Amino acid sequence: MSVAAERFERINAPPAYQLVAEAIEREIISGRLRAGEPLGTEAELVRQFGVNRSTVREGIRMLEQAGLIRRDASRRLTVGLPHYEHLASRMTRALALHQVTFRELWEASMVLEIAAVEQATMRATPLVIAELEANIAKTEAAASDAAAIAELDTQWHALIAKAARNRVLELAREPTMLLNVPTTGAILDTFPEGASRLIKAHWMIVGAIRRREAEEAKLWMRRHLVDWRKGFERLGKELDRPVDYVELHSVVSRERG
Amino acid sequence: MSVAAERFERINAPPAYQLVAEAIEREIISGRLRAGEPLGTEAELVRQFGVNRSTVREGIRMLEQAGLIRRDASRRLTVGLPHYEHLASRMTRALALHQVTFRELWEASMVLEIAAVEQATMRATPLVIAELEANIAKTEAAASDAAAIAELDTQWHALIAKAARNRVLELAREPTMLLNVPTTGAILDTFPEGASRLIKAHWMIVGAIRRREAEEAKLWMRRHLVDWRKGFERLGKELDRPVDYVELHSVVSRERG
DNA sequence: ACCAATTTGTCCGTATGTATG
């Protein structure tokens, strides 16, 4: 090691496939390439970038994974918007790998779900209220199947967020509920009587939304979430242990048009 | 189209590179491959999967982009945890591409930042409080440079979230502040007197955290955020128009170890 | 400090299945 101070930073040439990905990415981010537009064929990209097809393909795989480009039914490349579910499942996975605790999830849920229901009270349309009620009816019909109820519960909370008409909040809260499907299922499996409390809370909240009574909606949402935590504790689980995680669907899976 | 009901679904074979990515992904998610472990050389993966090296490489690019695999200084592949900044910048980009409005961002910020400061009041360590104070001192020193203050403001809010010790909340709030660096910069550029209000609010909040006075901390955070919205409005901008978006750093950029 | 082996990055050519017109 030389004693003199280093004059230059190490030159760090990015590989060509990454430069390809970044170049295409810039066009999309800047809006010069819009969602739905075709990206051109691989051969065309080869010609424009002056690199080999393998190199182009590696760059394309990165953007495909990022959700910035997709392939239609004919496998041709088109520009696409990264969709919520895609991002949410990625966030969920990351949180699980980082071993977040139930306490972290529950505290975040308290904040996010209550905020969502408050905004939903102001902005819910008759259509989404009908969807919420249909969801509860289905939940009542599934009254013995814990896994089905857990799934419908998640959808119900997602509908509340949709009713709030705030996409930032909608994206922020998604991973918390996704991570808790197995938890809710386990609770209802052991304590089937919890289902009626869940259903009642859902009805009370939707009723309050319909009457635009924000405080009542928040009160019942709070009770609903406290019930959920109590159920978790009654299972004998530790609040500060990492949540168990079941695989939902693959991060890298591809949605065909 | 045949009149008879279709008996079979269309067979939809995923491409080999994607199967490669999914296979490796499963090993990581399940914990059989842990962060930091080497993944093996490309030649080894070629041997195990029985596919061509180009195919393996395309699969690897997807996982690299997803943050599940990283390359160390020697360019060898190791398993890695997707990091917050990586996910946050991706979420930020998605929200920008979906053209969320300032109103959506501001409302979400009100919820998330106030929740963060409340939890920070309970859990902040002396170390992070010192970091917060150092940040404000730097902000005072940069008192004329709007862009620098905006940057430090973002860091200050990130420190609050870190002090709250809730990683779910930490990840959820990140995109809202990232998207607002340019907004804050523009406000301070036009109304330099806003800097002293910003600095005062930061001091008051950190003081309240130090004394564990949650209500005062929340009160000042609320004022701070209302100031921010007022500044935005005084610029003559529409709350319900999509936020402007400046590119932060590339999604596909690679962090070398 | 030098050398040999390994590994990644990149390129080339080719074959095959499938979608489109």
Next chain:
DNA sequence: TCATACATACGGACAAATTGG
């Protein structure tokens, strides 16, 4: 139906960088 275009996948090759003796 047929021809063309295109994405997928394969095999082989070489240079540059890195590793390990």
